[in-house]
Amino acid sequence: MGREFLEVFEGWAETYDSTVTGHDVEYKEVFSRYDDILNDVVQKSGHVVLEFGVGTGNLTQKLLNENKTVYGVEPSKPMREIAIEKLKGYSLKIDDGDFIVFKKPEEQIDTIVSTYAFHHLNDTEKNQAFIEYSNILEKGGKIVFADTMFENKQEYNMTIESAKEKGFLNLAKDLETEYYTTIPVLQGIAKQNGFTVEFTRFNHFVWVMEATKQ
Numbered sequence: 001m002g003r004e005f006l007e008v009f010e011g012w013a014e015t016y017d018s019t020v021t022g023h024d025v026e027y028k029e030v031f032s033r034y035d036d037i038l039n040d041v042v043q044k045s046g047h048v049v050l051e052f053g054v055g056t057g058n059l060t061q062k063l064l065n066e067n068k069t070v071y072g073v074e075p076s077k078p079m080r081e082i083a084i085e086k087l088k089g090y091s092l093k094i095d096d097g098d099f100i101v102f103k104k105p106e107e108q109i110d111t112i113v114s115t116y117a118f119h120h121l122n123d124t125e126k127n128q129a130f131i132e133y134s135n136i137l138e139k140g141g142k143i144v145f146a147d148t149m150f151e152n153k154q155e156y157n158m159t160i161e162s163a164k165e166k167g168f169l170n171l172a173k174d175l176e177t178e179y180y181t182t183i184p185v186l187q188g189i190a191k192q193n194g195f196t197v198e199f200t201r202f203n204h205f206v207w208v209m210e211a212t213k214q
Helices: 001-023 034-044 058-065 077-086 123-136 153-165 167-175 183-192
Strands: 048-052 069-073 091-096 113-114 142-148 195-201 204-214
Touching: 001 069, 034 058, 034 113, 034 142, 034 204, 048 058, 058 069, 058 113, 077 091, 123 183, 153 167, 183 195
Parallel strands: 048 069, 048 113, 069 091, 113 142
Antiparallel strands: 142 204, 195 204
């Protein structure tokens, strides 16, 4: 359920914000148009939002600034601590949990969001998550996830080879280790769980997936 990668993110917590602003050349393209990606997720979100993988709170802050109610879920204690400090002027609670095991808000959720995190689940777990979210959301409710995904397996393999050729060995290892999937797989998962889905590309790696419950 993604927690096998938790140690990586706990070690990354202190420098994460520096990475997303382009200071790590190896991951610069991954985080290209970072603000645009977050703003698009916010724009596509409703009023009561469940956010998975809060991280250091960057998306959370944008959602709160638009007067949305946010229920946060983050499995990494160091990440939670940074987010809580960053957002201490806001009314917000961030629970320990992950995409599948989490405390369900008592209030009706209209949107489930996440950025740069859904790839921590393998495809079977991604489907399991969609089943869970279908039970939470009412008709018209949305899942809005921004993440690295690929048009097909060929593009995925070519991206790994390109990273190796550039000497971006950490990036290549990341792409080979975690559960990056393809758009057709996500389309199938969404459809079989009662969602229509659209994808918008923001850079070579990252797309925003907007799935609406029918």
